[in-house]
Amino acid sequence: MATRNVELSVGRNPEMGVGGLPTASPLAPFDIPEPAFDTEEMLINIGPQHPATHGVLRLVCELDGETVLSVTPHIGYLHSSFEKLGEYRTWNQIVPLTDRMDYLAPLIYNCAYVMSVEKLMGIQVTERCKIVRVLCMEMDRIFGHLLWLGTTAIDVGAFTPFLYAFQQREKIYKLHEALTGARITTSATRVGGMMADLPPGWIEGLTKFLDEFPKTLNEVDRLLTGNQIHIGRTQGVGAISAADAINCGLTGPNLRAAGVPYDVRKDRPYYDYETYDFEVPVGEHGDCYDRYLCRMEEMRQSVRILRQAIARLPGGPINVDDPNISLPSKTDCMSDMESMIHHFKLITEGIKAPEGDCYLAVEGSKGELGMYVVAEEGSTKPVRWRVRPPSFVNLSTIEKLAKGHLVSDLIMINASLDIVLGEIDR
Amino acid sequence: MANNPSSSALDAVELGPLPSEIRVRGAVTSAAAPSDHPSVAALVTRFGAGIVRHRVSAGDQTVVWVDPKQSLEILTWLKNDASQLYDMMSDVTGVDYGGASVDVVYQMFSTTHKRALRVRCELPANALEIDSVVGLWKSADWLEREVFDLFGVKFRGHPDLRRILMPDDYAEGNPLRKDFPLRGRFSRAEQTRRALEQDVERFYTATDLKHGGTPQQVTAGGKPAEGVD
Amino acid sequence: MGLGDILPGGGVQKSQGGLFGPGSPTFLTTKLDFVLNWGRANSLWPMPFGTACCAIEMMAAAASNYDLARFGMERMSFSPRQADVLICAGRVPYKLAPVLRRIWDQMPQPKWCVSMGACASSGGVFDVYSMVQGIDTIVPVDVYVPGCPPRPEGLIYGLMMIQEKIRQESLGKHFEHRAEDPATVARPEASEPEIVGLTGPFGNSTQQDQLSGGAVEAGGPGEVRPRKS
Numbered sequence: 001m002a003t004r005n006v007e008l009s010v011g012r013n014p015e016m017g018v019g020g021l022p023t024a025s026p027l028a029p030f031d032i033p034e035p036a037f038d039t040e041e042m043l044i045n046i047g048p049q050h051p052a053t054h055g056v057l058r059l060v061c062e063l064d065g066e067t068v069l070s071v072t073p074h075i076g077y078l079h080s081s082f083e084k085l086g087e088y089r090t091w092n093q094i095v096p097l098t099d100r101m102d103y104l105a106p107l108i109y110n111c112a113y114v115m116s117v118e119k120l121m122g123i124q125v126t127e128r129c130k131i132v133r134v135l136c137m138e139m140d141r142i143f144g145h146l147l148w149l150g151t152t153a154i155d156v157g158a159f160t161p162f163l164y165a166f167q168q169r170e171k172i173y174k175l176h177e178a179l180t181g182a183r184i185t186t187s188a189t190r191v192g193g194m195m196a197d198l199p200p201g202w203i204e205g206l207t208k209f210l211d212e213f214p215k216t217l218n219e220v221d222r223l224l225t226g227n228q229i230h231i232g233r234t235q236g237v238g239a240i241s242a243a244d245a246i247n248c249g250l251t252g253p254n255l256r257a258a259g260v261p262y263d264v265r266k267d268r269p270y271y272d273y274e275t276y277d278f279e280v281p282v283g284e285h286g287d288c289y290d291r292y293l294c295r296m297e298e299m300r301q302s303v304r305i306l307r308q309a310i311a312r313l314p315g316g317p318i319n320v321d322d323p324n325i326s327l328p329s330k331t332d333c334m335s336d337m338e339s340m341i342h343h344f345k346l347i348t349e350g351i352k353a354p355e356g357d358c359y360l361a362v363e364g365s366k367g368e369l370g371m372y373v374v375a376e377e378g379s380t381k382p383v384r385w386r387v388r389p390p391s392f393v394n395l396s397t398i399e400k401l402a403k404g405h406l407v408s409d410l411i412m413i414n415a416s417l418d419i420v421l422g423e424i425d426r
Numbered sequence: 427m428a429n430n431p432s433s434s435a436l437d438a439v440e441l442g443p444l445p446s447e448i449r450v451r452g453a454v455t456s457a458a459a460p461s462d463h464p465s466v467a468a469l470v471t472r473f474g475a476g477i478v479r480h481r482v483s484a485g486d487q488t489v490v491w492v493d494p495k496q497s498l499e500i501l502t503w504l505k506n507d508a509s510q511l512y513d514m515m516s517d518v519t520g521v522d523y524g525g526a527s528v529d530v531v532y533q534m535f536s537t538t539h540k541r542a543l544r545v546r547c548e549l550p551a552n553a554l555e556i557d558s559v560v561g562l563w564k565s566a567d568w569l570e571r572e573v574f575d576l577f578g579v580k581f582r583g584h585p586d587l588r589r590i591l592m593p594d595d596y597a598e599g600n601p602l603r604k605d606f607p608l609r610g611r612f613s614r615a616e617q618t619r620r621a622l623e624q625d626v627e628r629f630y631t632a633t634d635l636k637h638g639g640t641p642q643q644v645t646a647g648g649k650p651a652e653g654v655d
Numbered sequence: 656m657g658l659g660d661i662l663p664g665g666g667v668q669k670s671q672g673g674l675f676g677p678g679s680p681t682f683l684t685t686k687l688d689f690v691l692n693w694g695r696a697n698s699l700w701p702m703p704f705g706t707a708c709c710a711i712e713m714m715a716a717a718a719s720n721y722d723l724a725r726f727g728m729e730r731m732s733f734s735p736r737q738a739d740v741l742i743c744a745g746r747v748p749y750k751l752a753p754v755l756r757r758i759w760d761q762m763p764q765p766k767w768c769v770s771m772g773a774c775a776s777s778g779g780v781f782d783v784y785s786m787v788q789g790i791d792t793i794v795p796v797d798v799y800v801p802g803c804p805p806r807p808e809g810l811i812y813g814l815m816m817i818q819e820k821i822r823q824e825s826l827g828k829h830f831e832h833r834a835e836d837p838a839t840v841a842r843p844e845a846s847e848p849e850i851v852g853l854t855g856p857f858g859n860s861t862q863q864d865q866l867s868g869g870a871v872e873a874g875g876p877g878e879v880r881p882r883k884s
Contacts, residue, residue, distance in 0.1 A: 045627070048754055049704060051733045056706050056751060076591035077751045078706055081783040083576075084601055088608055096780070103708035103804075120484045147711070166718035173715070183715075184708050184804055246513050246537060249565020262514075262537055358484035359533050359544060361516065370533065374521050384602075388517040388533065396568040422707050425591060425748075592785070593750050601784055610784030617784075618792055621749035626757055 041069060044407070048077045052155055052411045055421030057395075059414070061407065068410055071402045073395060078425040086385035090350030091117050094385060096187040101387065102423045103184050105144030105365040107136040107176075110189040112362040115270065116371035117191050120358035121351070123325060129193050129318045130271045134309045136179075136188065137362070138302040139206065142213070143172045144365030144418075145295045149220060152292070152415040156233045161220045168216050171209045178202055191351055192326045193319030203310055210303055217299060224292070234289035238401040238413035245286060248400065249393040252367025253294040254417060258286030264363040278305050288416035295418070325351055350380035359388075366390040366418050387426060391419040463488040465510055465543050473500055478548070487544060494530075494547040498557035501545065504534065505562050511538045515563035518570055520577040524604035526551050528577055532559070549579065558584040576602040593624060688825050695739070695765065696818040697727040702738030704758060706745030709772040709804040713744045716807035726814060735761040740817060741794070742810070746774035747787045759794040765824075767817050770796045771810055773803045 047058035056077035062069040086094045098113045099106030111133045150165035173183045178199050180186040188195050224230045245258035263280040265273040281297035283290030319326040328339035353375035361370040370388030394417045402410045470477050476496040483489050492500050504512045512534040521529040532545040558581035559566045570581045571590040578600035598611040717723045732738040735758045773779035776799045778788035800813035
């Protein structure tokens with residue numbers, strides 16, 4: 001996506017309206033004296049319970065007329081103390097907490113967390129496990145972007161994409177459910193492998209989804225990409241330069257829309273992402289419209305990655321063959337003394353970690369998702385489990401992005417950042 | 427856990443995170459440990475005693491402990507020097523081991539050289555103060571506020587050092603410190619009472635918006651909040 | 656199914672054209688309670704107080720596959736003043752507690768509350784310093800939907816239970832069920848005695864009733880009132 005192929009010719013030129021017609025009235029040049037009213041800035045509170053804040057975000061805006069002078073986000077309305085709770089849980093018990101953090105793309109969080117713990121412990125997962133996790137992560141990237149697409153479209157007044165997106169999301173819900181038994185709170189990964197191998201027919205189900213999904217995506221594309229209203233609401237709104245975007249810590253599609261080709265999958269590759277054939281879409285204007293285009297293109301690229309991953313999915317075991325890490329099978333557990341002891345030790349004590357700390361970043365659906373775990377020698381619980389929250393850092397730029405725009409643009413800017421409050425507040 | 431006389435799993439939760447049996451911290455660490463990370467060698471030659479120690483963790487991740495007094499100087503150099511150019515501050519966070527110190531951890535990445543580096547500063551628990559890096563990386567703004575909120579580390583020169591996740595008048599302390607109990611210091615009834623007594627419109631004041639200059643002192647109803655030290 | 660098919664007592668003389676067609680009766684007799692409850696139950700406007708994972712399932716319930724509109728809940732009312740059912744979906748931290756309370760107070764009578772999911776009902780896995788241990792300590796709850804998160808079917812079943820509950824209500828007992836002190840409706844904050852009542856030893860959940868709007872008036876901590884049926 002080197003150049004933007006859709007340009008609204010009239011743009012934001014104040015003298016020209018939609019369709020290129022002049023909006024400035026010919027009477028305007030006459031000298032109309034400034035009314036002698038006292039003016040003052042107005043404070044407007046949006047949230048914490050507001051449909052357009054995508055959660056329990058609270059924005060306090062200072063307005064001059066309809067122009068935003070400053071906006072102060074207040075967060076913490078969903079602070080669930082995940083990180084404190086993690087210090088009281090063994091390594092595997094933390095997995096269920098991770099998907100409650102970002103409930104829009106839960107499997108990415110499951111995978112990122114165990115990948116970080118595995119790196120800390122020096123565990124090499126099996127080849128099948130790697131590919132299965134790639135499948136999970138790319139599927140949930142689509143899952144997360146779809147929800148973003150639906151809710152953002154509602155914010156600019158289009159309800160149809162929401163229904164289209166949720167139809168496709170229902171299909172991924174079903175895949176989640178077949179794989180893990182839950183629709184959102186998947187908790188699918190374990191240190192050293194997965195909770196369970198892929199169920200029979202799952203790959204066929206995913207392939208079927210991949211066949212049908214681009215059709216819907218193209219439909220939404222037709223609804224929004226060339227839509228004059230959508231273009232008018234997004235082009236030139238909330239723009240940020242590449243250098244500023246890096247300095248402000250933007251990551252993910254928000255950063256790439258500003259023209260920085262930073263993708264963790266390419267720049268700090270994990271799970272052989274460098275061997276997959278996919279493009280990283282990069283925008284050039286850094287505005288809401290480019291963020292939209294980047295996400296749309298990323299979904300297409302995820303479909304490509306998924307197809308390649310399905311093609312190279314090998315057989316073999318999914319969990320590492322180490323009794324100190326992976327649980328033995330139930331059959332072994334009931335019939336074999338040694339397996340039972342291992343089972344007992346793993347359940348009651350947990351996996352022992354070496355001393356050290358590990359920061360592992362993956363490309364989440366919102367941006368760079370970092371998992372930082374700190375352990376002491378032999379500890380079965382983390383000393384510190386820290387999540388580097390992509391949307392937390394992304395949201396902190398809203399003050400800069402929204403300054404000078406209208407209040408209605410603020411809603412669009414907030415939506416285009418793709419935030420999830422569960423992860424911002426943790 | 428074996429020598430812990432807890433009788434049920436619930437007791438263990440009450441006791442909090444227990445120290446593991448073997449408690450060796452930084453044993454494999456020494457300033458002389460070889461590291462092929464180009465930034466480490468440059469840092470040691472340039473700053474000498476400012477680099478306390480460094481090590482390789484989790485296989486290939488380089489960690490450098492720096493002197494908190496020189497942290498701003500070192501981080502400025504890491505960001506601006508042409509051979510380093512760590513232009514992306516991914517994360518600022520804290521780690522409390524339950525001992526006499528709290529670590530502030532910086533995760534940095536250079537988009538030019540495609541290199542990551544982790545810098546840690548050990549702060550004594552009785553003087554949790556360090557220079558803010560908001561002037562260098564804007565991304566550190568909220569991240570430092572979060573460390574202030576949850577660990578009580580003060581960042582000198584931060585433009586708007588307020589609590590970010592907990593309410594402004596939160597009086598129970600800094601939740602992520604090891605001496606903070608999981609369920610908080612007050613009873614559930616007291617916590618509910620304080621919650622319902624919050625003024626939900628508190629942040630409407632313009633003074634709250636016009637931050638800048640000196641860090642705002644957190645107050646509740648005019649009096650300085652307890653627990654915010 | 657028209658009204659004529661479900662009216663109790665056979666108050667309608669059925670004709671060829673049905674209830675509203677040509678040749679239909681110009682009057683019908685039924686119980687006022689029945690008509691009122693029929694109308695109320697089938698045109699509920701939910702106020703979605705969605706915070707976390709459960710909110711996504713609530714959205715799924717409203718989207719095309721599950722289609723909450725089939726139950727007369729076509730319009731999600733994001734304004735509490737025009738809503739009948741508060742669906743509290745997701746975790747509620749103490750920082751959000753006064754907001755929830757205020758939204759409940761802003762809703763006009765008659766109103767009902769669904770607590771969706773484990774976190775809203777009991778705190779769920781989050782038995783921690785920042786989390787309300789069940790929203791029934793703050794507002795009266797009519798239906799608890801279990802699950803983490805509940806499936807959309809679960810939420811729909813919970814809402815159908817609300818409808819069932821509405822059908823049992825009687826106008827004759829209206830003032831027992833629904834009367835409120837005008838001074839306390841839609842007030843900005845809960846009053847001091849109310850907060851004291853809410854934060855009693857067992858919280859609000861053992862003491863709530865519809866008359867008090869969720870709070871026990873005057874009763875100080877320690878006093879457990881008999882539960883109203």
